[in-house]
Amino acid sequence: NAGVTQTPKFRVLKTGQSMTLLCAQDMNHEYMYWYRQDPGMGLRLIHYSVGEGTTAKGEVPDGYNVSRLKKQNFLLGLESAAPSQTSVYFCASSIWTGAYEQYFGPGTRLTVT
Amino acid sequence: QQQVKQSPQSLIVQKGGIPIINCAYENTAFDYFPWYQQFPGKGPALLIAIRPDVSEKKEGRFTISFNKSAKQFSLHIMDSQPGDSATYFCAASGGETSGSRLTFGEGTQLTVNP
Numbered sequence: 001n002a003g004v005t006q007t008p009k010f011r012v013l014k015t016g017q018s019m020t021l022l023c024a025q026d027m028n029h030e031y032m033y034w035y036r037q038d039p040g041m042g043l044r045l046i047h048y049s050v051g052e053g054t055t056a057k058g059e060v061p062d063g064y065n066v067s068r069l070k071k072q073n074f075l076l077g078l079e080s081a082a083p084s085q086t087s088v089y090f091c092a093s094s095i096w097t098g099a100y101e102q103y104f105g106p107g108t109r110l111t112v113t
Numbered sequence: 114q115q116q117v118k119q120s121p122q123s124l125i126v127q128k129g130g131i132p133i134i135n136c137a138y139e140n141t142a143f144d145y146f147p148w149y150q151q152f153p154g155k156g157p158a159l160l161i162a163i164r165p166d167v168s169e170k171k172e173g174r175f176t177i178s179f180n181k182s183a184k185q186f187s188l189h190i191m192d193s194q195p196g197d198s199a200t201y202f203c204a205a206s207g208g209e210t211s212g213s214r215l216t217f218g219e220g221t222q223l224t225v226n227p
Contacts, residue, residue, distance in 0.1 A: 004156070031213050040122065042202055042217035043157070050213065058214070090156050099145040099164070100206060100213040104156030 002026055004105035006091050012111045013081040021076040021108050023091030031094040032074040033058075033102065034066060036087040043090065049074055081112045116140050117205050119218025126193055127226050134221045135187045136203035144207035147215070148177065148188050151200045160201070161188075193225045 007022045023032065030051050035043040045058030047066040055066045063085060065077045074093075078085060088109050092102040119136045126132045136146075147162035163170045163177040163186065170177045174191040190197055203218040 040219055042119070042219045045214060048214060094213060099162065101147070101159055102215060104158065106156050
């Protein structure tokens with residue numbers, strides 16, 4: 001049981017390049033989330049999904065797209081990377097246990113130059 | 114709009130001290146208040162959580178105190194150890210349209226000196 005995994009762990013992009021971050025969970029969780037973490041700003045929700053085939057915008061969705069074609073995977077795409085997207089990206093998944101306890105992946109450190 | 118405000122931004126205590134981290138929220142629809150612990154290079158991990166029907170919850174050396182009327186909650190770490198050095202985030206969720214979404218505080222970097 002690997003929990004939540006993220007690929008890649010590190011990436012450097014040039015402005016304007018595109019890339020996709022992959023999140024996978026093996027806990028059969030319905031809900032999945034993408035956050036970005038920046039110093040002094042906590043974790044901010046980018047997009048989330050309440051089930052296979054569904055996605056919704058979070059707090060800071062601009063410049064990102066997501067897809068949830070399979071229940072266990074949640075992809076985050078950057079179509080045209082900008083330096084403002086330099087951040088650490090975390091994926092999480094959750095299930096109802098009386099509350100939606102979220103389990104986080106190890107993160108992807110992205111630098112856009 | 115930051116709906117959960119956390120303080121202090123950083124905190125340094127000696128081993129055995131009792132660091133206290135405070136959070137305040139605005140949305141009265143919030144009904145679930147977790148704390149997450151994050152070590153460098155790792156993802157956040159759920160530490161302890163509370164619902165507003167109780168004023169205090171204790172798990173080991175970690176205690177959450179909750180004040181519903183003041184819309185504040187805090188984390189206390191008893192007998193703190195150097196291994197507790199990490200970043201701590203409070204969070205909140207609830208409400209009909211956002212029950213599964215967490216709103217996080219800004220984080221507190223805790224250092225426990227030996």
